[in-house]
Amino acid sequence: IKVTYVAQDGTATTIEAEEGTSVMQAAVSNDLDGIVGECGGSMMCATCHCYVDEAWAERTGERSSDEEEMLEGAADEVTERSRLSCQIRLQPGLDGLVVHLPEEQL
Numbered sequence: 001i002k003v004t005y006v007a008q009d010g011t012a013t014t015i016e017a018e019e020g021t022s023v024m025q026a027a028v029s030n031d032l033d034g035i036v037g038e039c040g041g042s043m044m045c046a047t048c049h050c051y052v053d054e055a056w057a058e059r060t061g062e063r064s065s066d067e068e069e070m071l072e073g074a075a076d077e078v079t080e081r082s083r084l085s086c087q088i089r090l091q092p093g094l095d096g097l098v099v100h101l102p103e104e105q106l
């Protein structure tokens, strides 16, 4: 399942990952700059903040209230498209997903 990460300067990186992997894990295991994932995906950090591309917003679903709370601690601006990338699991319906990376995570 492919995910494309677009950095603030427009650089796009596409990573192919197994179904069930989170958008954070896929980035971290490929050493992608821009996603830190300090807590390893347990919703305790907000260093995996990303902005889901508009075209995909509906398919990635809603953020939970815990996720919402943790996002308050994100280093960069939080918008309605902000998500914790560790909370987005790759599934066939998300093949081709595009997320945008924030300027900073820490």
Ligand code: FES
Binding pocket: 024, 036, 037, 038, 039, 040, 041, 042, 043, 044, 045, 046, 047, 048, 070, 084, 085, 086, 087
């Ligand atoms: Fe820490 Fe997502 S990796 S909240």
